[in-house]
Amino acid sequence: MKIGYYPxxxxxxxxxxxxMSTAATCKALGIELVEVPDWSCCGASAAxxxxxxxxMALPARNLSLAEQAGLExxxxxxxxxxxxxxxxxxxxLSDKETAAEISRLTGREYRGGVRVLNVxxxxxxxxxxxxxxxxxSPLDGLKVACYYGCxxxxxxxxxxxxxxxxxxxxxxxxxxxxxxxxxxGFKTECCGAGFSMSRTDLVCELSRRILENAVNNGAExxxxxxxxxxxxxxxxxxxxxxxxxxxxDIPVVYLTELVGxxxxxxxxxxxxxxxFVDAMRLTKRIASGVKEEAxxxxxxxx
Amino acid sequence: xxxxxxxxxxxxxxESDLLKRVERIIQQSPSICYQCGxxxxxxxxxxxxxxxxxxxxxxxxxxxxxxxxxSRTIWVCSSCITCSTRCPKEFKIAEYxxxxxxxxxxxxxxxxxxxxxxxxxxxxxxxxxxxxxxxxATIAAFYKLRSRHFFADVGAGMKMFFKGKxxxxxxRAKGAKEIRAMFExxxxxxxxxxxxxxxxxxxxxxxxxxxxxxSSASEGRERKKDVAEAHSARGGxxxx
Numbered sequence: 001m002k003i004g005y006y007p008x009x010x011x012x013x014x015x016x017x018x019x020m021s022t023a024a025t026c027k028a029l030g031i032e033l034v035e036v037p038d039w040s041c042c043g044a045s046a047a048x049x050x051x052x053x054x055x056m057a058l059p060a061r062n063l064s065l066a067e068q069a070g071l072e073x074x075x076x077x078x079x080x081x082x083x084x085x086x087x088x089x090x091x092x093l094s095d096k097e098t099a100a101e102i103s104r105l106t107g108r109e110y111r112g113g114v115r116v117l118n119v120x121x122x123x124x125x126x127x128x129x130x131x132x133x134x135x136x137s138p139l140d141g142l143k144v145a146c147y148y149g150c151x152x153x154x155x156x157x158x159x160x161x162x163x164x165x166x167x168x169x170x171x172x173x174x175x176x177x178x179x180x181x182x183x184x185g186f187k188t189e190c191c192g193a194g195f196s197m198s199r200t201d202l203v204c205e206l207s208r209r210i211l212e213n214a215v216n217n218g219a220e221x222x223x224x225x226x227x228x229x230x231x232x233x234x235x236x237x238x239x240x241x242x243x244x245x246x247x248x249d250i251p252v253v254y255l256t257e258l259v260g261x262x263x264x265x266x267x268x269x270x271x272x273x274x275x276f277v278d279a280m281r282l283t284k285r286i287a288s289g290v291k292e293e294a295x296x297x298x299x300x301x302x
Numbered sequence: 303x304x305x306x307x308x309x310x311x312x313x314x315x316x317e318s319d320l321l322k323r324v325e326r327i328i329q330q331s332p333s334i335c336y337q338c339g340x341x342x343x344x345x346x347x348x349x350x351x352x353x354x355x356x357x358x359x360x361x362x363x364x365x366x367x368x369x370x371x372x373s374r375t376i377w378v379c380s381s382c383i384t385c386s387t388r389c390p391k392e393f394k395i396a397e398y399x400x401x402x403x404x405x406x407x408x409x410x411x412x413x414x415x416x417x418x419x420x421x422x423x424x425x426x427x428x429x430x431x432x433x434x435x436x437x438x439a440t441i442a443a444f445y446k447l448r449s450r451h452f453f454a455d456v457g458a459g460m461k462m463f464f465k466g467k468x469x470x471x472x473x474r475a476k477g478a479k480e481i482r483a484m485f486e487x488x489x490x491x492x493x494x495x496x497x498x499x500x501x502x503x504x505x506x507x508x509x510x511x512x513x514x515x516x517s518s519a520s521e522g523r524e525r526k527k528d529v530a531e532a533h534s535a536r537g538g539x540x541x542x
Contacts, residue, residue, distance in 0.1 A: 009436040014467050040434040040475040045381055046426040048400050050407060052327050053488035055400070058430075061480070105487045107480070154383040155396075164387045190346045190382035197445060198422035200454070202378065206346055235458055274465045276458075 001126065003117070004071025005033035006062060008081040009041050015078070015227030017271030021256040022077045022119070024269040028260065029126060029134060033075065036066045042076075042084040045194045056091060056098070057105040059084040063092075063116075064108035073125070075117045077256065079226035082118040083151040083159065089116060090158040118152055118161065119225045119255055120170050128176050136264040137286055138178030144258070145219035146170040146181050147210065149229045150190050164188065170255060174223060177262040184217040186210045191232040200239065207232045208240045211248045221282060222252045230254060235276045251279040261286060317367045320405060324367070327401045332362040334391050341385035341395050351375040355385055355395055362398075371406040375399075377416035408494050418449050431485050434475025439468050 011019035026033050039062050048055030063085055066074045076082035092099045093112045103109055123131055148167045156164040165188060171181035189210055192203030211233060214222050224230045234252040241248055252275070260270045261283065272279045325331055335356070342354040352374045353361070361370050370376065376399050385395040406412035412420070425444045430436050442459065446452055462468050475481065485491075 010438070012473070013436075013438045013469050014462070016467055038476045040477055040481055041430045041436050043430070044426065044436065046423045047430070049381065049403050050423050050427060051404055051488050051490045052401060054484065054490055057484050057488060058481075061477070061484070105484050107483075150382040150384070154387050155394075156387060157392075188384075190380050190384065193380050193382070194422070195380060195419065197442065197455070198418040198449075199378070202347060202350060202380070206380075235462075238458075274467060276461065 001030065002032040002034060003122075003125075004066050004069070004074035004114070005035050006039055006042075006066070006074055006076040006081060006085070007035065008039075008076065008078040009044075010078055010080075010227040014231060017274040018077060018227055018230070018254050018256065020269065020271040021254055021260050021265075022075075024265045025256045025260040025263070026122070028263050028265050029131070031122070031126060034069075034071060036062060036071065036074070037069055039065060042078075042081040044080055044084075048084075053101065053105060055084070056088050056102050059088040060092065060102045060110055061106045061108060063089060063114050064106060064110045066114045067110060068108075072113060072115060073117060074114050075119075075122050077119040077122070077225075079118060079149060079151040080228065082116055085116045086118075086161075087155070087158045089114065120152070120173060121161070123173050123255075123259060124169065128172065131173070131259070131263075132176050134263045135177055137262060139174075139258070139262055139286055140178060142179045142282070142285060143182050143218050143220045144174050144179045145184050145214035145217065145222045146174060146187065147214070147222050147224050147229060147233070148187050149224070149226050150188065150193070152225060153188060170223065170225065173255065174258065177258060179258070179262075182214075182217045182219050184213050184219065186213040191229050193228045193232070196228070196232055196236070200236075201243075203232050204236055204240050204243050207236055208244055208246065211237065211240065211250065212246070215248060215250060219250065220285070221258075221279075222250060223255055223258055224252055225255050237277050249277060251275065251277050251282060253279050253282065313368075314365060317365055320371075320409070321362060321365065321367045324362075324398065324401045324405060327404075328394055328397050330394055330398075332359050332393070332398070335359045335363065335393050336391065338390060340388050340390065344384045344388050346382060346384065347378050347380055350378045355379075358402075359393070359395065359398075367402075368411060370402055371409065371411040372413050374413055374416055376402045376406060377413070377419045408492065410493060418451075421445065421449055427485075427490065431482055431490075432474075432478070433472050434478035434481040435473060437469070437472035439470060440472055 007019055023033065041058060042062060043055055043058035047058055076085055089112060092102060092110055117125060148170060153159060153162050153164045153167050162169045167187060174181050186209065190206055191210060192206040195202050222233060224233065230252055237248050240246060257270045257272060267280060267283050337356055337360060339356045342348055342356045345355055348354060353370065358370050358375055379399045381396055383396040386397065389395060422445055425441055425448065426436065429441050
């Protein structure tokens, strides 16, 4: 399987672990990622917050470049990037005036020939049954809280992906890997996103609520699909514990890392060591589960 | 007395012009809202807002857009789109917030509080404008210098650096020039003169002045205004 790849700025920088795990996991699955030539920033939240034209034109440029390069399917693992590009794609197709305005700004044409995938859709596109066959170290009922955040499902009329209040598709992927998704109430609550530096207090408050709910529902790890969510829940966990006197100690891992672990990619290649809250314990947890299973199997065969 | 009345009427005229501009961007009128309050009930940052989201829409319905533009609400909104998703009337509140922020910056009516949030947006955008891609380390550096929060997150920053999460040297996109041209064409950071209301004939016609939607008689005048604005924009970027 060969698909286009738009890494976006953060997968080369702060979320390098997301970039590494996406590359390693896709390679192990036999998915070839072709990077969009000379891609530029999608605009993130700053663009649509301060200029509505740039908010559409910046993602549109990348869509045009992908189309020009003949990439019909484009994987954008970062939730912000996939959200911006999916929205722009729909707006260009639905409104001719907007389309003309955007191509005036970008100086490029976009005919709507690119289908953008978020990180969950990469695995859905690959096929859950196919993925099941690739699993070599099942996650042994690891209790995970699948956190979708804002941008994977909203706005639903433009993204057309899963249910905006109770999404389940990431849970489905985790089940295939042998993990056990917990029922919890904060799947799509906001973590504070881009306010991490400018309003740290806001981010800490919102992220605390999410961590609290996940832990109270018995999760051993939180699975995310967005670099901002990961950094707010992982890096800010220490700040949260300090501010609120809590004792959270829960690893926050990307879906690509979890899939990589299950299909036998080395943790180093997944960037698991780059997390703030130790995520390497998951490998031990999984390994012990596999050993136990083997032991049970042996006793049964005797 | 007559003076005050004239002032009020002129002010109302101005406010309704501003509202029309927002309506043109989103292509939806606030009048469809029936004030159920579901947006405010679900808003995660409601606790930091001076005006709840449903009251923002009520004020727009009453034509009091100035009070909204001066509010803290539009800046602490984190664009999570929960409000628009849950709205029974499918009113795009989150998108309205975007347009209101844009308008508040353009007209200079924005609140002096929440300076850090505006500064972060500004630093982020100018980084994007320069490199075509975003480089986190320079954003953090510029933001710290200008916000004077020198020592916030130093520990986290060091840890990130040692984990290889911070790239020191920015990578410029080959098409960075193209991006810069896009910023110019979109009129990014263009400030309007507060004292000059748009001519009555063009009211409601020019949403974001000079984006090719002015026609016939007003076209020449619009063009001239554009050139003047472009000149002033070169000196003064967003949020000055």
